[in-house]
Amino acid sequence: MNPQAFLGRVRRNATPHAILCVIIVAFLLYVVVVPLAVMIKETFIVHPMERFQIPGAMPGDATLHHWKKTFTGSSAGPFFFKPLMNTLIMSISMSILALLIGGVLAWLVVRTDLPCKKFISNLAIVPYIMPSWTMSLAWITLFKNPRIGGSVGLFQYLTGITLPDWFSYGMFPIVITLAVHYFPFGFMLISSALEDIDSQLEESAELLGAGRGLTLRKIVFPLVMPAILSTFLLTFSRGFGTFGTPSFLGGPVRLYVLSTLLHANLVGQRPGMAYLVALVMILMGSLILYMDTKLLGARKSYVTISGKGGKRGLVSLGKAKWPATVLVMTFLVCVTFVPFGVLAIESLTLIPGDYSLSNLTLHYWIGPASTSIGLRTGEAGILRNTEILRALGNSLKVAVLTALLCGVLGMLIGYTVARMRGTRFAGVLDQLSFMPYLMPSIAFGSAFLALFSVPRGPIPSLYGTLALLVLACTVKYLPYSSRAGISAMMQIGPELEEAATMAGASWFKRISSIIFPLQKSSFFSGLLLPFISAMRELSLVVLLVTPGTQLATSITLKFTDRGWYPYTNAVMILIVFAVLVTTWISRKLMGTDLAKGIGG
Amino acid sequence: MKRTVRLSMSILVVMTLLMLLSLVGSAQTAEDWNEIVKAASKEGKVVVYSTTSRIMAAAEAFQQKTGIKVEAHRLSETELIERVYQEARAGIKSVDLVLIEDFPSMKELLVTPGYLVNYIPPSAREAVPESMHNPLVFAHVSRVIGYNSEKYETAPFESIWDLTTPQWKGKVMIRDLALTGEHQNAFTELIRRSDELAADYEKRFGKKLELREENAGLEFLRRLSENDIIIMTSDTRIAEAVGKKGQEDPPVGFFYVYSKHRDAEAKNLAIEAAVDLKPFAGYYYDIYLQLFSNPPNPNAAKLFADYLMSPEGFVPWSSDIGIYASNTATEHHPQDMPWEWWESRLWTYDPDFAIQNRGIVLDAWIRSVSK
Numbered sequence: 001m002n003p004q005a006f007l008g009r010v011r012r013n014a015t016p017h018a019i020l021c022v023i024i025v026a027f028l029l030y031v032v033v034v035p036l037a038v039m040i041k042e043t044f045i046v047h048p049m050e051r052f053q054i055p056g057a058m059p060g061d062a063t064l065h066h067w068k069k070t071f072t073g074s075s076a077g078p079f080f081f082k083p084l085m086n087t088l089i090m091s092i093s094m095s096i097l098a099l100l101i102g103g104v105l106a107w108l109v110v111r112t113d114l115p116c117k118k119f120i121s122n123l124a125i126v127p128y129i130m131p132s133w134t135m136s137l138a139w140i141t142l143f144k145n146p147r148i149g150g151s152v153g154l155f156q157y158l159t160g161i162t163l164p165d166w167f168s169y170g171m172f173p174i175v176i177t178l179a180v181h182y183f184p185f186g187f188m189l190i191s192s193a194l195e196d197i198d199s200q201l202e203e204s205a206e207l208l209g210a211g212r213g214l215t216l217r218k219i220v221f222p223l224v225m226p227a228i229l230s231t232f233l234l235t236f237s238r239g240f241g242t243f244g245t246p247s248f249l250g251g252p253v254r255l256y257v258l259s260t261l262l263h264a265n266l267v268g269q270r271p272g273m274a275y276l277v278a279l280v281m282i283l284m285g286s287l288i289l290y291m292d293t294k295l296l297g298a299r300k301s302y303v304t305i306s307g308k309g310g311k312r313g314l315v316s317l318g319k320a321k322w323p324a325t326v327l328v329m330t331f332l333v334c335v336t337f338v339p340f341g342v343l344a345i346e347s348l349t350l351i352p353g354d355y356s357l358s359n360l361t362l363h364y365w366i367g368p369a370s371t372s373i374g375l376r377t378g379e380a381g382i383l384r385n386t387e388i389l390r391a392l393g394n395s396l397k398v399a400v401l402t403a404l405l406c407g408v409l410g411m412l413i414g415y416t417v418a419r420m421r422g423t424r425f426a427g428v429l430d431q432l433s434f435m436p437y438l439m440p441s442i443a444f445g446s447a448f449l450a451l452f453s454v455p456r457g458p459i460p461s462l463y464g465t466l467a468l469l470v471l472a473c474t475v476k477y478l479p480y481s482s483r484a485g486i487s488a489m490m491q492i493g494p495e496l497e498e499a500a501t502m503a504g505a506s507w508f509k510r511i512s513s514i515i516f517p518l519q520k521s522s523f524f525s526g527l528l529l530p531f532i533s534a535m536r537e538l539s540l541v542v543l544l545v546t547p548g549t550q551l552a553t554s555i556t557l558k559f560t561d562r563g564w565y566p567y568t569n570a571v572m573i574l575i576v577f578a579v580l581v582t583t584w585i586s587r588k589l590m591g592t593d594l595a596k597g598i599g600g
Numbered sequence: 601m602k603r604t605v606r607l608s609m610s611i612l613v614v615m616t617l618l619m620l621l622s623l624v625g626s627a628q629t630a631e632d633w634n635e636i637v638k639a640a641s642k643e644g645k646v647v648v649y650s651t652t653s654r655i656m657a658a659a660e661a662f663q664q665k666t667g668i669k670v671e672a673h674r675l676s677e678t679e680l681i682e683r684v685y686q687e688a689r690a691g692i693k694s695v696d697l698v699l700i701e702d703f704p705s706m707k708e709l710l711v712t713p714g715y716l717v718n719y720i721p722p723s724a725r726e727a728v729p730e731s732m733h734n735p736l737v738f739a740h741v742s743r744v745i746g747y748n749s750e751k752y753e754t755a756p757f758e759s760i761w762d763l764t765t766p767q768w769k770g771k772v773m774i775r776d777l778a779l780t781g782e783h784q785n786a787f788t789e790l791i792r793r794s795d796e797l798a799a800d801y802e803k804r805f806g807k808k809l810e811l812r813e814e815n816a817g818l819e820f821l822r823r824l825s826e827n828d829i830i831i832m833t834s835d836t837r838i839a840e841a842v843g844k845k846g847q848e849d850p851p852v853g854f855f856y857v858y859s860k861h862r863d864a865e866a867k868n869l870a871i872e873a874a875v876d877l878k879p880f881a882g883y884y885y886d887i888y889l890q891l892f893s894n895p896p897n898p899n900a901a902k903l904f905a906d907y908l909m910s911p912e913g914f915v916p917w918s919s920d921i922g923i924y925a926s927n928t929a930t931e932h933h934p935q936d937m938p939w940e941w942w943e944s945r946l947w948t949y950d951p952d953f954a955i956q957n958r959g960i961v962l963d964a965w966i967r968s969v970s971k
Binding site: 053059151248253256264267268270351352376446449464543 | 653656671672673674675676678679682683686687689690691692694704705708709712770773776778779781784825829830831832833834836837839840841842844847848849850851860863866867868955956957958959960962963966967969970
């Protein structure tokens, strides 16, 4: 091809959209593939602290040591297979439980005459909004037995029964608390799938004489099966990467999973083995992603085809109605108000562990800086502590900007993938934008420090700026909004845009007057998860913050470190509160729906 | 012959010249403190990374005294090393000095490649014993083995081997070794001094120690963890669990920082360290002061280093027990024992041996706890 023809071709194809695509792909390649490549390379290299276990090796030498040690010989058990087994057991049982809870709740809310539906659906999302370790903290406070010393748990205090270790620590509570944290996924996804079922199908079955059980089995289940599978995979992939809960509840009985092993290897200055574990986790995630697209490829088109049926008759619960209501309510209160209450109480006790009324105080909220009251910290209560308030402001800024950027990028990616559906380019873009989801936050943060802290080409050094935090969070949470964007854009037929093109509308005009208005609620929904996640992020940003750019989460390190938990808990309450208020306002103002935000 | 003479003569000349040159060189590098002070206030700012949060108070006091702004970052030991490592590799000039711990990691990752340099400020030259000059020790931190003093009037065990017996099964708490570099270092010392450890076992139980591991140090680690050890996430939680009053059967805290005892009164805890335990009552590790090799504010860094190493600069730390200045002029906390007292009871670790054997400790730990 001669240069002129080539240029001509470029000019013809250089629509704003194509240019944007190229920029987005180049950007993603840079921020996703480079860290990934670095991680792979690290698994073949001797690091300074590793050299003593590899005879004759110098730092920087090539080696297969990490691979051998992780996968072969007697070390493979403790260093890989046992933690892997634990991880699988944990993630699978937790996903099943979350699915059961979420599914039953969704069925009750959508298909039966259960009262207080609105209240229930609002409350059912709250556990996901709270940081997952809140649950484990609540679990310990309630159910701890004398094994880890200190004051007894509330349960033992009230009943006098000493709980066995397996109940208080280890796999059992990890599975329960994680399931409680993640069931909102199942609830939201299965609710929307149930809502989409044409009730005429069920009515026809009934007319033909099918019983309720048969209808459920032959009609409802097959129809919501994709949503169920999708929920399972989503929950599973969230679960195996969690670090806080298994480390907190597993430690007392010495339970290691992949994420805690990864952390141990990183902290133990063994990046080779750490990144190997990370790669296995990324691989597992990719496998799940692959299964998701293969198994459920048909789902999205199905949802668009099915029109909503007429008014559907609700299943009457009959006598079970009130017991069911009480049960659901009790459960929801237990998983929302109780953990939140535990946090609140811990922030209101002057001396930790003493729950008597006389020990209640607002000192850690509004008290003056004092070295004689309570823990004698010399720190002002958080509501009058300028440092903490500034950090909270920073958190809000970063979270809002991250959400907006994620939203825009997510929609553009969704638009591109939808328009180029079926091409290899769309597939690559889809998967590329999902990769950050699978990368461990700690490794990702360190890669970002290396990538963006010095000027590279046109990009100035971002070190010490909020922009760096926004960038890191944006890339990390892009998967949420790109999933949401893709599923939203898939629902818009190309005819609308084609008609506009025929009428001479420019690309920007088409986006702003057709696509955006149609997907406004999806767009704002796609902002929610990045916002929530950025608000409570710690491990991703801890290497990137500076005193001027402290975030609410990173500033609590100072307190946690010295055992001043009332401050940490109070800040956490503020964060959860800010997130709840934002979610509620955006729901009122923009009709956002968290379910759409996770690609439902 | 003539040739040899000429050769030796020329060698002599060259040597003399070199010596002269080095003399001139050292005269040039010998610092003029007044110049540094002047240049420091011109720089007006200094950036410090530290593993102890008390740096914030010291920063504020220094700022008030000199008008030089201090930007202080509190990071965990691993985060601090990772951050300096990444910044140095990327060529970022952002930090001036660090208060850093975990000698093996510091040496291998930051000192050997030349990212950190040792610097002895005037306040440390005389007052800090020369054995602590390279790298310059800022302070010692003690980690002890403690029990509930409400339940037990005196320590209920006399040897560390007692903690591996059925009596203490499921009762010993420790921070996860895998996440605590200093614990790994300390356990290398148990390997290095295996003979003493084995001798203590014999003395305590009157029989020879049977080994399933290579040495008594690893054997102890294995028996301790197989005795249903409880892994906790922080020293604070350990101290609270051990010291909480009104417990029937309280646990024992293994290797938690002694400074947690400072909150005993405020938190209403009954906790005491087993200071006469054999063969050691715990271990100590050092916090080092190092300058960044390419600091943005080299003079302010030196001035702040000088301040931190002086008794005045140590005030935020000396108001606590469990941390001891290397500066001999610094008074120890009135409720604490002097450093010499502690030093005789605690083990520490041999830096080179620790570097080489740390991996073995971590391996052994993960093997015995991962089940």
